[in-house]
Amino acid sequence: MAKLNFGGSEENVVTREEFPLAKAQDVLKDEVVAVIGYGVQGPGQALNQKDNGINVIVGQRKGTKTWDKAVNDGFVPGETLFEIEEALERGTVICYLLSDAAQIALWPTVKKHLTPGKALYFSHGFGITFNEQTGIVPPADVDVFLVAPKGSGTSLRRMFLQGRGLNSSYAIFQDATGKAFERVIALGIAVGSGYLFETDFRKEVYSDLTGERGTLMGCIQGIFAAQYEVLRANGHSPSESFNETVEELTQSLMPLVAENGMDWMYANCSTTAQRGALDWWKKFRDATKPVFEDLYKSVATGVESQKSIDSNSKTDYREKLDAELKELRDSELWQAGKTVRSLRPENQAVEA
The missing domain is CATH 3.40.50.720 (NAD(P)-binding Rossmann-like Domain)
Structure with a gap:
C-alpha cells in the first residue's frame, strides 16, 4: 500500500x-x-x-x-x-x-x-x-x-x-x-x-449519493437547462444554444480537463475566456454551495436513502420513471442534442 x-x-x-x-x-x-x-x-x-x-x-x-x-x-x-x-x-x-x-x-x-x-x-x-x-x-x-x-x-x-x-x-x-x-x-x-x-462504507455512500444528485447528474442537468433556457429566451437558436451549453463542454473541454486539470484549461484558453471564467467561477460556487450543504445533510440524515427505498420499492416505479425520463427526452434541450449528435462526423454516412 x-x-x-x-x-x-x-x-x-x-x-x-x-x-x-x-x-x-x-x-x-x-x-x-x-x-x-x-x-x-x-x-x-x-x-x-x-x-x-x-x-x-x-x-x-x-x-x-x-x-x-x-x-x-x-x-x-x-x-x-x-x-x-x-x-x-x-x-x-x-x-x-x-x-x-x-x-x-x-x-x-x-x-x-x-x-x-x-x-x-x-x-x-x-x-x-x-x-x-x-x-x-x-x-x-x-x-x-x-x-x-x-x-x-x-x-x-x-x-x-x-x-x-x-x-x-x-x-x-x-x-x-x-x-x-x-x-x-x-x-x-x-x-x-x-x-x-x-x-469506509459511510463515506462511500455519502459521497456517492451527493455526487449523483450533484455535479455528476442532478446539478449538471439543472445547469445545462438553466443556461440553455437563458440563451433561447434571448433569441439564440436551438443549435447554437446546445452547442454552447453541452456540446463544447462534453466533446472539447472535459476530455482536456480530464487529462490536464481545470488549471491547465484556464491557462490554455483565450484571454477573454480566462477573464470571464476567473471572474465568474466563485459566484457559481457561492450560489450553489448552500444547495450542496442542504443536499449533504439530506444524505447524512437518511432522508435521501429513505426516499430511494420508498420510491424504488413501488410496483409502478418503472412506469413513473419512464414518465420522468420522457420529460427530459422530449425537452427541446435534449431533442436539440439528439440532432446535434447525429451531425457529428462519426455519425454521418461516408459517400463512396
Whole structure:
C-alpha cells in the first residue's frame, strides 16, 4: 500500500504496479466469485473478472432479459450461469450487485447462504450504512467489503477493453478471516480498477449519493437547462444554444480537463475566456454551495436513502420513471442534442 499526499492530506492507495494481476489471480485462485445481479455494474465486473482468469459465475433469474444478456455475453447455463440460490450456494465471494431496493428484497435469501469464511462484496455502501432502513446486517463470521468503481459498469468494461482502468474506492467493514484486505484488493484489480483508494462504507455512500444528485447528474442537468433556457429566451437558436451549453463542454473541454486539470484549461484558453471564467467561477460556487450543504445533510440524515427505498420499492416505479425520463427526452434541450449528435462526423454516412 502506498501513501499519496494531496495538499497535506495523506491517503492510502493501491496501484496495479504494487498489486499486479498475477497477485490478484493467486489470491483468488481457490475462490468462486458469484456475481448476483446483471444490470448496471454486474456485466462489466463479471466480464472483466472472467477475462482476467478469475473463476466467476453469475446468479440471475432464468427467463429474464438479464439472464439472456448473460448468455449472450458468454456465460453458460449450468456451468457459469445459475439461478440465484444455486449461485449463492456455490460462491465463496458473493458480489451483491443488485439495485439497492432489490438487495433489500433478496437479503433473507442471501443471508442464509453466508456461511463462515465467505465474503460479501458490495459496490455501494448503501445497504450496510443505512441498515436500520434496509435490514442488511451480515453475520459476524464473514468478510464484508466493497469496491466501488468511479463510473458506470459500461465505462468499466469499455476502459478495460481499451487496456485502461477505472479508479475505484475500497473499504472493509468486517474482517472475519484476517484476509479481507488481500481479498478486496485482489477483487478490485480483477474487476478492472486503475488504482484503489481507501474509504469506509459511510463515506462511500455519502459521497456517492451527493455526487449523483450533484455535479455528476442532478446539478449538471439543472445547469445545462438553466443556461440553455437563458440563451433561447434571448433569441439564440436551438443549435447554437446546445452547442454552447453541452456540446463544447462534453466533446472539447472535459476530455482536456480530464487529462490536464481545470488549471491547465484556464491557462490554455483565450484571454477573454480566462477573464470571464476567473471572474465568474466563485459566484457559481457561492450560489450553489448552500444547495450542496442542504443536499449533504439530506444524505447524512437518511432522508435521501429513505426516499430511494420508498420510491424504488413501488410496483409502478418503472412506469413513473419512464414518465420522468420522457420529460427530459422530449425537452427541446435534449431533442436539440439528439440532432446535434447525429451531425457529428462519426455519425454521418461516408459517400463512396
